Amino acid sequence: MSRLETALAAIDAANALDPDTSEGAPAAALYGTRMSAELDRLFPGAPDVLRIAARGQHIERWTSPRAAYPEGREGYLAWRRDLGAFHARRVGEIMRDAGYGGDEADRAGTLLRKEGIKRDPEVQMLEDVICFVFLRWYFHPFAEGRDPAGLLRIVEKTARKMSAAARERALREFDLPEPFAAAFRS
Known part of the structure; x- marks a missing residue:
């Protein structure tokens, strides 16, 4: 199995634990699959790091529910910021375990935290x-x-x-x- 396949399988395994199965499958796993399919459709040939970031965009999101943060814009923004950092950390761990280097894992973190959007x-x-x-x-x-x-x-x-x-x-x-x-x- 390639590094990419190993990383995607690890993300899928983590997301398979999402207790929300309202659409017939774990919500985070379904979201990850949809993200990968849309990436392949919009940007065929995307590099591994972007493929991994897309699949891991909502990794284990259910572990940090929106309701755990205050209502309103400030609470929402804090939740989103914390989720971005969490997703970057988890995907980085998975990438390193799959054989990717620290620079590649850091790059995925940049993507997941949306640093440099529009630039x-x-x-x-x-x-x-x-x-x-x-x-x-x-x-x-x-x-x-x-x-x-x-x-x-x-x-x-x-x-x-x-x-x-x-x-x-x-x-x-x-x-x-x-x-x-x-x-x-x-």
Whole structure:
């Protein structure tokens, strides 16, 4: 088994323990599989480090529930920051165990913490994949019962995180009603 296969299998084994099986499989494992499939579709031939970061994007996320943090924006941002650091640490451990060097593990951490979004092409690729996975698999369930104005703000934030090329592609691939589509054209 290659280093890449070893690392991906270790991430999958960790994520197989997610107790949320509401979609018929452990949620983190399903998310990781979706991330890998979307990465392969959007960026075929991506380097190993990006492949591993995509698969490990939500590694063991259930161990740090959002409810463990205060309500509101500050609590949300702290949760996201802590998750990024945790995911970077766990994926780095797995990579080193699979035979990757410290520099490669550190690079995966940079990607997972989203350091350099809009400036670092690989960080941006990962963010584009995350946004496509959200739009393809999670947007409709997320949107159910939400306030339209609040939902529009979330769609606008999602579009702002994406590269111009990804926004254009999203407009072609997803049937987004106005005013959501307008967020991807700006």
